[in-house]
Amino acid sequence: MMSSQQAVDCARNNSSYLKESLNFWPTLSDRFLKESPEQILSSLFESISGSVGDLDTEMVSLRQLKRQCHLIIALSDISQCWSWVEVTEYLSQLADIAMSRILRASALAQNIDGTDENPVPGLFVLAVGKYGARELNYSSDIDFNVFYDPELVTMPNPARPERALIKTIQGLIRGMEAITTDGYIFRTDLRLRPDPRSNAIAVSTHTAERYYESLGQNWERAAMIKARCCAGDKACGEEFIEQILTPFIWRKNLDYAAIDDIMAIKRQIHQKIGDDGIRIAGHHLKLGTGGIREIEFYAQVQQLILGGRHPELRETRTVSALDQLAQKGFVEPDEAEAMKGHYGFLRKLEHAAQMMADEQTHKVPEDAVKQNQFADLAGYESFETLSSVIRETLFDVRQIYAALFPNAETLSSSAGNMVFTGVDPDPGTLATFSELGFRNGDQVWHDMAAWLGGRINATRSERARELLTALAPRLIDILASTGQPDRAFSAFSGFITRLNSGVTVFSMFLQRTRHLDFFISLLVRSDRMANWAATRPGILDALSDPDFLHVDEHSILEGQDSVLASDDFESAINLSRRWAREQKFRIGAALLSQQVSPKVAGQLYSKLAIGVIHALVPASIAEVERRRGPISGSVCILAMGKLASRDLSLNSDLDIMLLYQPIEGEDAGLFAKITQRLVSALSAVTEEGPLYDVDMALRPSGRAGPVAVTFESFRRYYEEKAWTWEFMALSRSSVIYATSPEAGRELERIHEQALRSERPDLSISKDVGEMLNLLRKEKPPHHAWDLKNIVGGIRDIEFIAQKMFLLNRSNFSQTPKTISETFEAFPLELGAKSTQKLIEIYDLYLATVQCQALVQAESKEPPTHANQQVLAELTGFKTAEELKRNLDKNFQFVQSLVEKYIFTPRKGSA
Secondary structure, three states: OOHHHHHHHHHHHHHHHHHEEEEEEEEHHHHHHOOOHHHHHHHHHOOOOOOOOHHHHHHHHHHHHHHHHHHHHHHHHHOOOOOHHHHHHHHHHHHHHHHHHHHHHHHOOOOOOOOOOOOOOEEEEEEHHHHHHHOOOOOOEEEEEEEOOOOOOOOOOOOOOOHHHHHHHHHHHHHHHHOEOOOOEEEOOOOOOOOOOOOOOOEEEHHHHHHHHHHHOOHHHHOOOOOOOEEEEEHHHHHHHHHHHHHHHHOOOOOOOHHHHHHHHHHOOOOOOOOOOOOOOOOEOOOOOOHHHHHHHHHHHHHHHHOOOOOOHHOOHHHHHHHHHOOOOOOOOOHHHHHHHHHHHHHOOOOHHOOOOOOOOOOOOHHHHHHHHHHHOOOOOOHHHHOOOHHHHHHHHHHHHHOOOOOOOOOOOOOOOOOOOOOOHHHHHHHHHHHHOOHHHHHHHHHHHHHHHOOOOOHHHHHHHHHHHHHHHHHHHHHOOOOOHHHHHHHHHHHHHOOOOOHHHHHHHHHHHHHHHHHHHHHHHHHHHHHHHHHHHHHHHHHHOOOOOOOOOOOOHOHHHHHHHOOHHHHHHHHHHHHHHHHHHHHHHHOOOOOHHHHHHHHHHHHHHHHHHHHHHOOOOHHHHHHOOOOOOOEEEEEEEEHHHOOOOOOEEEEEEEEEEOOOOOOOHHHHHHOOOOHHHHHHHHOOEEEEEEOOOOOOOOOHHEEEHHHHHHHHHHOOOOHHHHHHHHOOOEEEEOOOOHHHHHHHHHHHHOOOOOOOOOOHHHHHHHHHHHHHHOOOOOOOOOOOOOOOOOHHHHHHHHHHHHHOHHOOOOOOOOHHHHHHHHHOOOOOOHHHHHHHHHHHHHHHHHHHHHOOOOOOOOOOOOHHHHHHOOOOOOHHHHHHHHHHHHHHHHHHHHHHHHHHOOOOOO
């Protein structure tokens, strides 16, 4: 123990802040040599006990008071005539005085009718954290919450009461923490209030009650253990604590899940026993290994579990809680004593670090000169000696802390902490993120904290938050394993923030971590997969199927029977959506995992769509028959475009035409009704979501014609009226459904006949060129990756093929099913090498578009660089740049063929 003079000398030599204070108030050091610190502080407090003045006056006098009190408290700490208990008590008393007076002065500035003892009737300030426990650090922020009872508060302007309240609290904050020529009083922190992102700085008691009943977290319960009313309407504040906070904090009945979640507060800190990794210089005394937080958690976690049934454990001070835990036999007495001693030692070191320059630091200095000053202020002869004691203390705290709930599964990562409690990012967790490769660790922490705080729909329930807490370390490790953790986290964030409920999904991922691993690999590669999973999480059940990625033309039709067997039209519609959605998800996952090629994926998507049509046409007919009576005529579906050529992607419409052959005298309106029902079945958005967009504009006479067309009308239209562009469209079409084999064969005959109709009135070459020019003007590309509309892209190749077919249709024994088959039939039209190259280019275009539809959520926007890289991998290129260079060369090559074949007049062409 130092003498008073030695303490003064130590302060002057080792702290620039205290040296300055000694020079400002030399009489205080003289008084310290003669009087007890209690007497000095009592007189200082008494000097400011009169009526509250205006805010500016109070700001000056309280700043000066704080500086003087700081000096006496520091000298008492250095001389060791006070323990840390007295130091923190007097610092907290000073904060209470300042809080009450500044609140009153700020209320007066808003013309609020109150008294010095109760500045704003109905409004109260709750001190929380160390301030609530009267354990303030030397340079602490003061954590507090401001609440008001709307039924008791009376404002000068009743029409806008909250405005005056907010201005009052803003005045309080400014009065406390604004830095003036006299310094500041205390830095303030109101982030422990309910949902600080959404709520104002003054929160109504009604809002607080709803929050604590539905969204309050266990770490908030731990923080509220120390709550007390420090200023304002204290009767109202005490009632709030008793009626709202006490039931929130202290629960008599806790299920195992709740206990497990409370234990998570401790289990999220990485348990590494041993002191080899502890570096004393720069060590965080509060949050680091074996630090103050671990001692506080050691007490608070047990208080939360046991305090509901044992009221004597409801102590606000950490050391008092440790005493009670030992007295009741919940912890070993020697462990409680050790933790109390370590807590006092670390708190004293914290004060020594802070009083050097009045900085809010919790770290051991790293500079050699400051290390020696730190040791002197802490009462040690050398920093080396002090370091040895610190090391032993941290090691012992870590051992005792790690032994709490020893059999509980860790919630930390193998790389370090996974702590998402509190309002500030845990340094250990940020270090873990950095080690795992995250660049935006701070944002990841805040997002995770928000999810675990119930600020998204998926985590509104307590059970969902408990499950996500348990899942968090595995989730972070899996995200890191992707090699691009920030992108992976962003993709998962997009999924979870759109999820309506998280319990089922989180439970599945906890039980089957490999599903989470695979799912995240899909999310990283596909925005659309994330959208699907978020809006329809039931789709994730498919991951449990051991044959999930083994997709073929047979397996994707396994849900068709349930649609065909459904009892009513509405059931068929919803069943078809569930079936198709799951199969689309499987095909997409197989494509992303490179289990199938883009070409095969297109064939599977087309097969699935045809299967859906085969299920829904009978359902549509049955529904019309139920309402209008039996139908005897035949119905067929003609597919066009990508569905006909089996190139369907997730962005494709279904281009279809319904044709029918009625019996004599049968009402044509029945078939129009069937068409309408079918279109509704395919395209309506139901409780199960959308299915397909349907386009029937390619039917005879387009949208101006009837929705259902007879076989005979179809034949006559193409023989007499169809335009060149309609023959172009018809060149890529096929019959995909018929109510009878005979009707199907008849329509195929008429279809082939229509395609070969002699139409001398049409100028095919001229029309094709004009049509291409028109489309280039009316439908330019959205961006450089719009392979359909870009010059030299898919549209241009298809025009070449369609012109080639129409000019040579009399030479075809059967209409080609694909663009490539058309080119292969007439290699000499473009030259054998050019033809083969064009087929390869077209295949690459289709593969890229197929992958784009899966990878991108919005096709009208260019793919991000990350998405471009995925496109490259899926289409066989090493880099996105290599793919783009290849595409650009292909655009030029195709454009040169277009100029020669479409825009250059050719002898003998029609």
